[in-house]
Amino acid sequence: MLRRLSLIRRLTLFFTLVAASVVLGLGGLFMTAADRHFIELDRSVLQDKRHLIDDILASANSAEDLRWRLSEALNHHHGLFARVTTPTGQALFQTEGFPEPDRWLLPEHETLLHTLTREQHGQQQYRTQQFRAQAQYAPESPLVITLAMDTIHHRHFLDDLLRTFAVYALAAILASGLLGWAAVYYGLAPLRAIKAHAAAVTAQRLQACMPVQAVPAEMADLAQTLNQMLERLQDDFRRLSEFASDLAHELRTPISNMLTQTQVTLATPRENAAYRDILASNAEELQRLARMVADMLFLAKTERGVDLPHKERFMAADEARALLDFYEAVADDKDIRLTVQGNGSIEGDRLMFRRALSNLLSNALRHAPAGGHVRIMVAERPAGTEVSVDNDGEDIDPQVLPRLFDRFYRADPARAHPTSDGAGLGLAITKAIVEAHGGLISVTSAQGVTCFSMVFPHSDE
Amino acid sequence: MKILIVEDEPKTGEYLRQGLNEAGFVADLAATGSDGLHLALHGEYDLVILDVMLPELDGWQVLASLRRRGLEMPVLFLTARDQVEDRVKGLELGADDYLVKPFSFAELLARVRTILRRGRGGGLDSNVLRVADLELDLLRRRVTRGGKRIDLTAKEFGLLELLMRRQGEVLPRSLIASQVWDMNFDSDTNVIEVAMRRLRLKVDDGQPVKLIQTVRGMGYVLEVPQEP
Numbered sequence: 001m002l003r004r005l006s007l008i009r010r011l012t013l014f015f016t017l018v019a020a021s022v023v024l025g026l027g028g029l030f031m032t033a034a035d036r037h038f039i040e041l042d043r044s045v046l047q048d049k050r051h052l053i054d055d056i057l058a059s060a061n062s063a064e065d066l067r068w069r070l071s072e073a074l075n076h077h078h079g080l081f082a083r084v085t086t087p088t089g090q091a092l093f094q095t096e097g098f099p100e101p102d103r104w105l106l107p108e109h110e111t112l113l114h115t116l117t118r119e120q121h122g123q124q125q126y127r128t129q130q131f132r133a134q135a136q137y138a139p140e141s142p143l144v145i146t147l148a149m150d151t152i153h154h155r156h157f158l159d160d161l162l163r164t165f166a167v168y169a170l171a172a173i174l175a176s177g178l179l180g181w182a183a184v185y186y187g188l189a190p191l192r193a194i195k196a197h198a199a200a201v202t203a204q205r206l207q208a209c210m211p212v213q214a215v216p217a218e219m220a221d222l223a224q225t226l227n228q229m230l231e232r233l234q235d236d237f238r239r240l241s242e243f244a245s246d247l248a249h250e251l252r253t254p255i256s257n258m259l260t261q262t263q264v265t266l267a268t269p270r271e272n273a274a275y276r277d278i279l280a281s282n283a284e285e286l287q288r289l290a291r292m293v294a295d296m297l298f299l300a301k302t303e304r305g306v307d308l309p310h311k312e313r314f315m316a317a318d319e320a321r322a323l324l325d326f327y328e329a330v331a332d333d334k335d336i337r338l339t340v341q342g343n344g345s346i347e348g349d350r351l352m353f354r355r356a357l358s359n360l361l362s363n364a365l366r367h368a369p370a371g372g373h374v375r376i377m378v379a380e381r382p383a384g385t386e387v388s389v390d391n392d393g394e395d396i397d398p399q400v401l402p403r404l405f406d407r408f409y410r411a412d413p414a415r416a417h418p419t420s421d422g423a424g425l426g427l428a429i430t431k432a433i434v435e436a437h438g439g440l441i442s443v444t445s446a447q448g449v450t451c452f453s454m455v456f457p458h459s460d461e
Numbered sequence: 462m463k464i465l466i467v468e469d470e471p472k473t474g475e476y477l478r479q480g481l482n483e484a485g486f487v488a489d490l491a492a493t494g495s496d497g498l499h500l501a502l503h504g505e506y507d508l509v510i511l512d513v514m515l516p517e518l519d520g521w522q523v524l525a526s527l528r529r530r531g532l533e534m535p536v537l538f539l540t541a542r543d544q545v546e547d548r549v550k551g552l553e554l555g556a557d558d559y560l561v562k563p564f565s566f567a568e569l570l571a572r573v574r575t576i577l578r579r580g581r582g583g584g585l586d587s588n589v590l591r592v593a594d595l596e597l598d599l600l601r602r603r604v605t606r607g608g609k610r611i612d613l614t615a616k617e618f619g620l621l622e623l624l625m626r627r628q629g630e631v632l633p634r635s636l637i638a639s640q641v642w643d644m645n646f647d648s649d650t651n652v653i654e655v656a657m658r659r660l661r662l663k664v665d666d667g668q669p670v671k672l673i674q675t676v677r678g679m680g681y682v683l684e685v686p687q688e689p
Contacts, residue, residue: 283678290563329656362649
């Protein structure tokens with residue numbers, strides 16, 4: 001249930017509970033102390049009277065004398081009652097208005113203090129003491145003396161006190177609840193500030209905007225983390241928009257080519273062969289577009305980091321040789337020597353690995369000069385299995401190297417639409433595949449050799 | 462051969478029907494899942510081409526209904542999403558093949574022919590394939606043209622075998638890459654062009670009749686060219 005309450009309500013509730021337990025605890029302690037104090041007071045009053053009666057017993061010389069002296073000494077004390085009885089139970093003396101309980105508890109002890117409530121007289125309350133003592137004139141028969149003290153005014157006092165206290169306690173608890181609410185509400189102001197900032201975040205306004213300086217230390221961390229999250233989101237969002245605009249840009253040229261071509265063809269009647277030619281050209285263009293769309297989708301899916309569909313362990317060199325078979329004709333054609341060296345196992349998706357390596361090979365074959373060399377090397381390294389492809393060729397400008405993996409990036413802008421080239425997505429796809437395997441890809445280019453290297457980490461087991 | 466196309470996109474459906482008709486099939490078109498199911502149940506089709514996203518009944522449901530009623534004709538399904546789950550689901554439900562949109566018509570035609578051939582069984586295989594004066598001996602792995610021996614690499618032999626087995630059919634590059642080299646993804650199509658050129662050089666160079674032809678925008682075909 002607590003989970004549903006807002007933070008403010010929850011803290012206010014806790015605050016109120018704490019205040020209530022403190023106030024009520026103190027009150028209870030105080031009431032108990034007052035009660036105990038009254039008992040002590042009563043005991044000492046009764047003790048005084050007992051001494052007085054003891055003295056009278058010691059000095060009275062007859063029952064008559066005793067009675068007279070007791071009445072002198074005790075009759076005018078408001079709220080104090082005494083009775084003296086013989087062992088046979090006959091009352092020798094009794095003050096006026098002596099409460100007649102149904103039965104006095106007859107104590108075995110010399111002194112006893114206890115409280116009785118007499119129901120038949122309303123809420124009368126007495127504290128009594130009963131003891132035995134010998135009269136000087138008749139030592140052989142001890143008398144039973146009962147003292148009673150009306151304590152109703154104590155009760156009234158305590159009741160008053162309780163009432164006053166209850167009112168005070170209620171007020172105090174309410175006040176502290178209110179104060180607690182106020183404290184929490186204002187204490188949480190930074191949280192609301194963060195919320196307000198967060199509410200202002202939109203796709204267009206993703207800049208980091210949490211007020212790290214303006215919030216208390218405990219929340220600065222949170223604000224910092226949120227800012228980092230926003231930065232990452234902004235980065236992703238920027239990439240996404242670039243992706244969309246790249247895509248639109250890449251689609252625009254072929255579509256406008258086809259449109260122009262088709263409309264020009266339709267403008268005047270032509271030979272059948274001309275129509276056939278234009279349709280074939282359109283089909284080629286459309287195939288390229290379809291492939292680009294498929295590549296983009298593959299890239300988006302792989303970059304999104306879905307689980308590898310078919311994970312298995314395979315030998316990298318076997319896959320490389322299968323690709324060699326495929327590229328053999330092209331290499332032969334350009335008189336390029338294509339070799340595979342070393343071996344190592346990779347845990348991952350075989351088809352995706354083939355695709356990654358195929359892109360690197362196709363790239364290397366395209367850039368290696370006739371009579372050159374393209375080499376696949378597989379090696380087990382501490383960080384994982386490294387598969388590298390190097391080719392002879394002109395050095396690539398170091399500034400351009402990191403951009404090679406960007407979508408649609410082409411080192412040579414003049415070759416923006418070559419037939420053999422893909423859409424400029426090959427290396428981006430390779431990178432995405434390597435990263436989906438948790439690996440790293442890098443490229444170096446120096447002294448006439450360009451080398452792409454993929455490192456696939458060893459599996460955890 | 463009767464083929465049923467169940468496709469709700471009218472343009473795609475119409476062109477598929479026209480294309481298949483012109484390729485020598487009898488093709489019918491249904492635009493919704495329930496129409497498709499009705500036709501399939503009563504029409505004695507040899508193959509159903511089924512789009513996954515359909516109004517009323519979707520492709521999965523149509524496929525499941527067909528199989529439940531004991532109809533075992535091959536089904537090729539078309540999907541717009543290249544999701545592994547989709548593929549697995551389709552194949553589990555008993556589909557024979559799938560194509561991801563956008564696909565090329567040549568690819569579809571090649572797949573359709575593969576499936577229908579599979580249904581007939583490869584019984585009429587002989588050990589020697591023959592087109593005009595070109596002969597390919599599968600057992601001895603020998604190729605001759607006009608009685609003259611042609612030396613081919615293993616992959617060139619495989620490529621020629623594919624073309625001859627499916628003579629007269631236009632084979633798209635992606636199908637060739639997948640059948641000959643087991644490259645089941647969009648690989649560098651340039652490779653196929655180079656391999657084709659080299660094969661052509663060995664088979665057709667210096668011959669009066671060129672058997673291997675490029676069909677622009679579609680792929681390659683091996684056949685005796687008709688007189689224009």
